[in-house]
Amino acid sequence: MKIALRSILKISVILVFFSLNAQNYSEIGNHDFNQYWEFKLVENTGIYDTQQYDNWTKISIPHDWSVDFSFDAEKGEGATGYLPGGKGTYRKEFIISDTKETTTYLLFDGIYNNSKFYLNDKLLGFHPYGYSPFYFDITDDLNKTTGKNQLKVDVNRKKYVDSRWYTGSGIYRNVKLIRKNNLHIPVWGIFITTPEITTEKAIVNIKSSLKNKFPENQNFEIQIKIYDDKGEVVSQTSQSKSIEAKNDLEIESTVQISNPYLWKLDSPRLYKAVVSIVQNNNIIDENTIKFGAREIEFDADKGFFLNKEHTKIKGVCLHHDGGIVGAAVPKDVWRRRLQKLKDAGCNAIRISHNPGSDEFLDLCDEMGFLVQDEFFDEWDNPKDKRFNMNERSVDDITRGYTEYFQEWAEKDLKNTILAHRNHPSIFQWSIGNEIEWTYPRNADATGFFNNMDWSGNYFWEEPPHSTAQIKEKLATLPRGKYDIGKTAKKLAAWTRELDTTRYITANCILPSASHLSGYADELDVVGYSYRRVLYDYGHENYPDKPIMGTENLVQWHEWKAVKERPFISGTFLWTGIDYMGESNGQWPRKATPSGMLDVAGFEKPSYHMMKTLWNDDPHLYVATQKLEKSIFKEDENTGEPVERKKGAWKKALWVWHDVNEHWNYKDQEKVVIEVYSNYDEVELCVNEQSYKTKKLEDFEDRIYKWIIPFHKGELKIIGKKDGEIEEIKTIKTTSEPKNIKLTTDKTVMQANGYSVAHIIAQLEDADGNPVKNIEDKITFSVDGNVSILGVDNGSAFSVQDYKSNSVQTNNGKCLLLIQSQNEKGDITIFATSEKLTSNQLTINIK
Known part of the structure; x- marks a missing residue:
């Protein structure tokens, strides 16, 4: 299957006039609908003092109220980062002075969660899912007498342990008010693809959905202009059309770009399309769309290809919080974090375990990241948020999206695809994350989980049962109310209904069962969660199915397994950045420290290891630790550092071992020096005394290491290539801070x-x-x-x-x-x- 480009949809916005004070409506002019809101925390589930929110507080959107509070070990829950939920109300007053022959939409990119919407005291609707975008046509509900309108949004997150990670609370993503002519392209109404790309030309297909809300037929012209990234028109077309009264119409247009440039990871160049609806030589609706031309292909034997070039996916998983700012993450915060990951060689992001924001996807388009956009963490059956993977019970405050899945899954999935399908960065839709353990027969069939030891057999051994035994058990074990294969089939069908240009995947924690339960049959690429030990097993038993790692450890052994197998297209490491939550019963640990960056976006030792693996450019990093605390010991015969447990690096798990970045120890105290580098040779010197040049090929764990007695002064590491000095880095013994x-x-x-x-x-x-x-x-x-x-x-x-x-x-x-x-x-x-x-x-x- 070959797949060519997508684009980024930018709906034209005619901003209305609004103000904050309900007693003093005024027309401010073209302004951002994120501004001039008020917020009040009306219920706090008896957990926290709400004094700071007793009265209406002026705020801007995006907004996350949970992160404003203190962490609390007794009254909070580690699953969601020891921060509160509650119930809050937002309100905003605005003026629309002219509603004649116009349509008005209210678009939310994401609210956490269970939100209700009122315009001028009339209920617009309810939206339970915290991550999917949605909108309302509010045209008929606007105040046409005075033009003064009040919007109220109630957000109910009293079930504050409804997830397995920190979610935040409130209107934490952007809000837009969109005004259009009654003849217009509605929200998410444009879909751009490039079904054919060569060095000579790119065929660009634009599908435009039109809506006519006039009581009469309308004649119009649809005009399309394509601009390159220098602002030059490179192609254009127009069509004269007619649309019936009170009706919809889909128009398909095709243009050709000569000598196109491609959207690449190292050169993510974008085109811009301007789609205009014209009547009587006047533009009545105009939509600006950025897009990029690219092709993607997965091959079961050869891996992944971007623009026909073999490309290893060097990916990380990311949750949606930004530390200090909680879930309401400013674009500049994401830009800094993504740039650091890019500098480490990362080229792909798995948004786990939910759809990302449109702003985040814009950055991935602009910066050159492939993106796996994930829909759900729960399907038919709930996960126990307090006892992750050890299901015991699910009480009221831990009830999550499963309560709404049967009714809302199709709408949430389709809204996400419609809103995101124009982003060139997205190359995979993931229909689910580690779903299998919520269907007990899958775990029972494999023999895992009911006898699983997280430090032992699950990670490093094949399933206790053979494929024949698994198949037999799946056929004979009691079935629950829902079947995982049937649900997967439904979700995949909804996805393909709207987009056949990307690959459908899922993060399978029990792939040995998923291949036989009907689940993997619906996937174009099967993602393996912490199951690198099954890469060969999967390829041998299911040779026609592309497989890859979709959740793996930030360790050298994980990348080694990918690097050595051409049929494994890549991996997504858990995680790129530390994330709040999933810290059940581990106070004061507010966050999960498995990332390459910490919650403040500072680089960790594992960042530097991955940078040496994922980059061709040379890199040097030094870490130290006193011998008694190190994972290495001194060999009795050679005096060289060796693992305390031989081969332990091959089974290292989530958190990087404890090391320091300083050169401050007791005099003559034995210290282990670790250097992470992709140089062929590294020499260690302390106060200009050399402690031997060593070769990378001699360290199967890819960690240069020495044991030396501490001497106050300067520690120097020297990176060499072909015996020649290429780079020198130093750390010095420091005195008291001044x-x-x-x-x-x-x-x-x-x-x-x-x-x-x-x-x-x-x-x-x-x-x-x-x-x-x-x-x-x-x-x-x-x-x-x-x-x-x-x-x-x-x-x-x-x-x-x-x-x-x-x-x-x-x-x-x-x-x-x-x-x-x-x-x-x-x-x-x-x-x-x-x-x-x-x-x-x-x-x-x-």
């Missing part, structure tokens, strides 16, 4: 209410060396018109409040997030601790 060094990723911010700057504070000694072995409490002071979003130190075990300007450091550093408002001017930032001060930063907001 200063706080502030750095920022922005010296200029936009006065738009969205721009975010990341301010990093690092303890330094008198010589300017970063101090990473001593902690201090830092307080930030910000002078100017910006919002402080919060602070964090990146540790998964830090339960300090996010909504603060003070925080204890971790590894000697911490992070402050600030966001612009709608005012221009300079802001200044400095930091202090009990004994230290910082340099001053100045950021211009323009």
